[in-house]
Amino acid sequence: MNVTIKDVAKRANVAPSTVSRVIADSPRISKETKERVWKAMEELGYYPNAIARSLASKVTNTLGLIMPRSTEEAFSNPFFPEVMRGISVVAHREKYDLLLSTSGNKEEEKEAVIRMVKGKRVDGIILLSSRTTDELIPWLRDEKFPFVVIGKPLDARGVYWVDNDNIGASKLATNYLIKHGHREIAFISGSLEYVVSLDRLDGYKLALEENGLTFKRELVEQEEFSEDGGYRAMMKILERAKPTGVVVTDDVMAFGVIRAAIDKGFRVPEDISIVGFNNIPLSAFANPPLTTIDISTFELGIKSAELLIARLKQKEIESDHIIVPVKLIERKSCVSR
Amino acid sequence: MNVTIKDVAKRANVAPSTVSRVIADSPRISKETKERVWKAMEELGYYPNAIARSLASKVTNTLGLIMPRSTEEAFSNPFFPEVMRGISVVAHREKYDLLLSTSGNKEEEKEAVIRMVKGKRVDGIILLSSRTTDELIPWLRDEKFPFVVIGKPLDARGVYWVDNDNIGASKLATNYLIKHGHREIAFISGSLEYVVSLDRLDGYKLALEENGLTFKRELVEQEEFSEDGGYRAMMKILERAKPTGVVVTDDVMAFGVIRAAIDKGFRVPEDISIVGFNNIPLSAFANPPLTTIDISTFELGIKSAELLIARLKQKEIESDHIIVPVKLIERKSCVSR
DNA sequence: CACCTATATGAAACCGATTGCATCCGTATT
DNA sequence: AATACGGATGCAATCGGTTTCATATAGGTG
Structure with missing residues (x-):
C-alpha cells in the first residue's frame, strides 16, 4: 500500500x-x-492524501465551476474560456483547484450542483451565468453554501455577484448608433431567460426614450446564443421592418446578423450598422471588423474568483457585488447617416 | 450536522x-x-458524501486535466477549449467530473500532477500535450497511474496516447504548396520542445525531399505559440530569405505571420501563400480566410477521454493509441505560381 | 429430526487524515 | 518543598462511508 x-x-x-x-x-x-x-x-x-484530509478537515481547496447550458455548448462560445482564464489565474494564485461539472441540461446542472455541494466536493461555487428562472440560486442560498454568480441575479438579496453595468452598457451601444444619426435601431438578444438579456433590453429602451425615439416591438427579437440564432433573429426582423442599425448582445450572434443582412441584399455597414457585445478575439477580424462593447470578460473571471475566495477566507468584504467596467471598441461595422 | x-x-x-x-x-x-x-x-x-466514499472505495469518478504551459495561457488558444469540449462531452456521458489543475509553469505543473495523483483526487489523468522533456510521462508511467496523452510522446512505450498523424499532416500542407508551384517554402512552428513541432518539421522535410527540393535552414524558424510568436518568426525569416509560401503549425501564429508579411510590404496571398494548422473558428474569418489543416480538435478530446475511461473500466482496448484524421481546408490564403 | 445450505443482515475493521483533551516533564513561584 | 504552569507530545475519537466476515433465520434433504 x-x-x-x-x-x-x-x-x-x-x-x-x-x-x-x-x-x-x-x-x-x-x-x-x-x-x-x-x-x-x-x-x-x-x-x-487529500481525500482523507478533506474528510477530516471539511476543506477541499477546490472551487466548483457551473457552466450554463451544456458544458459542450459553453466551450464553443469564447466568452466562457475567457472567464475561466480569469478564474484560473486567481485560483492558481490562491492555491485552489477547479472542479468542472459536466452537465447537459438544466436538470443535470442542478444535479451537478447537488453532487458538488452535498457531496462536499468543493468549498465554494461560481455560477457562470444566471437565468431568471434559476432554481440554483435560491437553493444555494438556502443551503447557506458559499457561491458567487457571474451576472446579476433577478433577486440579488443575500447573493454575491459580479457583473457589468448591463443597462449602462446597452445604453452606450444604443446611444452610439443614435449619435451617428440612426433612428430605426433594432435590438437582438439571447433568450430573455437570462437576466443579462433583460437588462440590456432595458438599457436599449432607456436610450431610445432619453432621445425621444419610440420603442417598436417589431425591431426587437430574441434567439439562441449562437451564430445561427443571430441569423434567424435578423431574418425575422428584416421581414417586417427596415432598421439602419442593430444592437446585438453577443458578438457570435452578430456574425449571424451580418450574414442575414447580406443574404437579404444589404451591405454592412453601408446599409445597416451593427454594434456587438463581448469583444471576442474574432470580432477584430470579422468582415467588417466589428464595433463592439468590451465587457472585460477576463476581469469578470478574476473578480468572481477573488470575491468567492475572500468569502471563504472570511475576509472583510466591502460589498456583496462588484461592477466591472465596459468600454466601446470602435471598428468598422458602423457608419453615420 | x-x-x-x-x-x-x-x-x-x-x-x-x-x-x-x-x-x-x-x-x-x-x-x-x-x-x-x-x-x-x-x-x-x-x-x-463523495469524499468519504472516495476515501473508503478509492474511486473518485473524476478525471484530472493537465494543461501545458500556464493554465492562463492555455485558455487563450482556442485549441484547448475545443479539446476540453470533447473531453467534457464524454466525461458527462460516462458520469465523470473534471478536475482542472491550475499551474503557472513547468514546476508547478509537476506539482499539480503530484497533488492529483498522490493526493488520490482523480482516477486518471489526461495530459493536454506532451513535451519532449516531459518528466511527467515517465513519472506517471512509473507510478502505474492511468493516464492518456494528447500528442504522441517521444518515448511512447507503455503510454496511451491520441494524436493526428502529424508527419502526414505536415506533408499534406507542404505538398499542397508544392503542387501550387511553390519552391521556396518556409516552415514556422512552436518550440521544438513539443513533440508535435518535431513531427511536423519532419513531415515538411519529407515533402521537400520527395519532391526533389532542398531543405534550407534559413527558411525554418521556431517561436512561442502565439500571434506575437508568429510575427517574430516571420520577421526573422524575411530578413534572410524570400519564401513564396509558408507552412505555420498553428493558426494563431499564422495571424502573426500574415501581419509580419504585410508589415514587410508583401501581399497575402499574392506574394506569399500561407497554410495554417488547427482550423480554429477565427481562421474562416481572417483576412484573407486561412487555408489550414483541420486536425479534428474536438475529436482529439473525445477520443482521449474515451480511451482513458476504457482503461479505467478495464475494458478491452484494441490499441494503446488512436490516430485522428486530418483534412485540408482550402480557403483564400494560397495562390498558384 | 438432525444437518446442510442459502439468503438477508449486522458487527466491526478500515480508508488516512485532524483535533480535543490528557499526560508528562522540567522549571518558575511562593 | 509543594504547587503551578507552560511546552511538547500522545491517545483516542471522529469524519462518513465500504467491505470482509460472522451470524441468524428459513427452507430443503436424507
Whole structure:
C-alpha cells in the first residue's frame, strides 16, 4: 500500500497526530521533532492524501465551476474560456483547484450542483451565468453554501455577484448608433431567460426614450446564443421592418446578423450598422471588423474568483457585488447617416 | 450536522452497512428493506458524501486535466477549449467530473500532477500535450497511474496516447504548396520542445525531399505559440530569405505571420501563400480566410477521454493509441505560381 | 429430526487524515 | 518543598462511508 501518516510516525518515532501537526507546521511542535519528521517523510516519499484530509478537515481547496447550458455548448462560445482564464489565474494564485461539472441540461446542472455541494466536493461555487428562472440560486442560498454568480441575479438579496453595468452598457451601444444619426435601431438578444438579456433590453429602451425615439416591438427579437440564432433573429426582423442599425448582445450572434443582412441584399455597414457585445478575439477580424462593447470578460473571471475566495477566507468584504467596467471598441461595422 | 448514513440506518432500523448496500443497489438486500431504506433517505434528505466514499472505495469518478504551459495561457488558444469540449462531452456521458489543475509553469505543473495523483483526487489523468522533456510521462508511467496523452510522446512505450498523424499532416500542407508551384517554402512552428513541432518539421522535410527540393535552414524558424510568436518568426525569416509560401503549425501564429508579411510590404496571398494548422473558428474569418489543416480538435478530446475511461473500466482496448484524421481546408490564403 | 445450505443482515475493521483533551516533564513561584 | 504552569507530545475519537466476515433465520434433504 501507499505511505501513510502512520508509516511516517513509526519511522520518526512519534504519534500520527504529531506528524499531522508537522504537516500543518504547528508551532506546538519543537524544531527538532519537526526535522525528524520531515526527514522521515522525505525518506519514505510521503505525500498527504487529500481525500482523507478533506474528510477530516471539511476543506477541499477546490472551487466548483457551473457552466450554463451544456458544458459542450459553453466551450464553443469564447466568452466562457475567457472567464475561466480569469478564474484560473486567481485560483492558481490562491492555491485552489477547479472542479468542472459536466452537465447537459438544466436538470443535470442542478444535479451537478447537488453532487458538488452535498457531496462536499468543493468549498465554494461560481455560477457562470444566471437565468431568471434559476432554481440554483435560491437553493444555494438556502443551503447557506458559499457561491458567487457571474451576472446579476433577478433577486440579488443575500447573493454575491459580479457583473457589468448591463443597462449602462446597452445604453452606450444604443446611444452610439443614435449619435451617428440612426433612428430605426433594432435590438437582438439571447433568450430573455437570462437576466443579462433583460437588462440590456432595458438599457436599449432607456436610450431610445432619453432621445425621444419610440420603442417598436417589431425591431426587437430574441434567439439562441449562437451564430445561427443571430441569423434567424435578423431574418425575422428584416421581414417586417427596415432598421439602419442593430444592437446585438453577443458578438457570435452578430456574425449571424451580418450574414442575414447580406443574404437579404444589404451591405454592412453601408446599409445597416451593427454594434456587438463581448469583444471576442474574432470580432477584430470579422468582415467588417466589428464595433463592439468590451465587457472585460477576463476581469469578470478574476473578480468572481477573488470575491468567492475572500468569502471563504472570511475576509472583510466591502460589498456583496462588484461592477466591472465596459468600454466601446470602435471598428468598422458602423457608419453615420 | 448533516444527514449521514448512520441517521438513515437508524431511521430505517437497519445497520449502516445495509444502507451502504442499498446505495450500491446490491442484490444481496431484499426488496422490502431497500424500500424502507429509500424511504428513510428520502425523508431525511440524505445525500452521500463523495469524499468519504472516495476515501473508503478509492474511486473518485473524476478525471484530472493537465494543461501545458500556464493554465492562463492555455485558455487563450482556442485549441484547448475545443479539446476540453470533447473531453467534457464524454466525461458527462460516462458520469465523470473534471478536475482542472491550475499551474503557472513547468514546476508547478509537476506539482499539480503530484497533488492529483498522490493526493488520490482523480482516477486518471489526461495530459493536454506532451513535451519532449516531459518528466511527467515517465513519472506517471512509473507510478502505474492511468493516464492518456494528447500528442504522441517521444518515448511512447507503455503510454496511451491520441494524436493526428502529424508527419502526414505536415506533408499534406507542404505538398499542397508544392503542387501550387511553390519552391521556396518556409516552415514556422512552436518550440521544438513539443513533440508535435518535431513531427511536423519532419513531415515538411519529407515533402521537400520527395519532391526533389532542398531543405534550407534559413527558411525554418521556431517561436512561442502565439500571434506575437508568429510575427517574430516571420520577421526573422524575411530578413534572410524570400519564401513564396509558408507552412505555420498553428493558426494563431499564422495571424502573426500574415501581419509580419504585410508589415514587410508583401501581399497575402499574392506574394506569399500561407497554410495554417488547427482550423480554429477565427481562421474562416481572417483576412484573407486561412487555408489550414483541420486536425479534428474536438475529436482529439473525445477520443482521449474515451480511451482513458476504457482503461479505467478495464475494458478491452484494441490499441494503446488512436490516430485522428486530418483534412485540408482550402480557403483564400494560397495562390498558384 | 438432525444437518446442510442459502439468503438477508449486522458487527466491526478500515480508508488516512485532524483535533480535543490528557499526560508528562522540567522549571518558575511562593 | 509543594504547587503551578507552560511546552511538547500522545491517545483516542471522529469524519462518513465500504467491505470482509460472522451470524441468524428459513427452507430443503436424507
